[in-house]
Amino acid sequence: MLNTLGYVQNKPFYLYKITTEGREAVGVLLEYAVNQKDSVPLLPHEQINMSHAMKIKKILHRQSAELPPCALIADLDFTALNWQAKSEQIAHWHNEKSDSEHALYVLTCDNSTQLLAAQLAKQESLLIADGHHRAFAASLPHAPLTTFPVWLTSSCIDVDSFSLSVDIQNHVNFDGLKHHLDTFDIKSCDPEEADYVFYYQQQEFGFSYSAANGNSYKIQHQIRTALAKMNGLLNLTPVRKNSVKQEPLIGGQGKALPEEQQTILIRLTAPKITDIISAAKQGHYFPEKSTYFPHKTSAKALALLNA
Secondary structure: OOOEOOOOOOOOOEEEEEEEOOEEEEEEEEEEEOOOOOOOOEEOOEOOOHHHHHHHHHHHHHHHHHOOOEEEEEOOOHHHHOOOOOEEEEEEEEEOOOOEEEEEEEEOOHHHHHHHHHHHHOOOOEEEEEOHHHHHHHHOOOOOOOEEEEEEEEOOOOOEEOEEEEEEOOOOOHHHHHHHHHOOOOEEEOHHHOOEEEEEOOEEEEEEOHHHOOOHHHHHHHHHHHHHOOOOEEEEEEEOHHHOOOEEEEOEEEOOOOOOOOEEEEEEOOOOHHHHHHHHHOOOOEOOOOEEOOOOOOHHHHHHHHO
């Protein structure tokens, strides 16, 4: 049903548009050939959990059709295709779980098809946005798949950062915390200009890591390095921004925590796609669960095409 990336494109191209929180992203559905010398290299950008990857490998053996396409980022320009006018919508549905809209299109114009094929042929590498464990599991020895489905989108896609929930054993002394962070060159600043905003007991505190010069790879790693060496740290847990209840805070917005709960919530600035791609090309990984791509693919897209 789908064209295989890197091979002769002799089937129709199917475009898949996802709209979440009012933001649209469009990509092309393709098959990616596993462990082939001519395959375009995949660039992971986050560390993976090996035990989770092994679980995914077992799923690939039993129920691979139930997995959604991996999301990959490429140097593509969909506006050049004029795809809205040169395609036909063949399906539309609403995903209640993610509160997102999904639509499938088939390109009907030969010129647009040729333009897309030409763009795909120029790709030198592809960034894994979502589906690191699936892509890794599929490449393992004795994995059951020779190809797996991917959603190839452009670098215009949105990316957010996970927040960090920090559980502290003792009462939080913010003067001591500021001193500790200062030893890692993380300085107190206005929350409006911060790389990190700490929320604790209905107050907010801004901090910046100026040595990063705005590099989100360094920003993500430095705060975790500093927190890991903090006295009394119990847990450091990534949490989705949208999973945190929004309540008024002194000086800003965030989660209002009970006074007796020794937990700090830290919001980080959203990573930049350019930083993610640059780090991946150098073989550098963002921390696990640090980047979040809100446009989530659905296995229903594949089921509809295969029906």
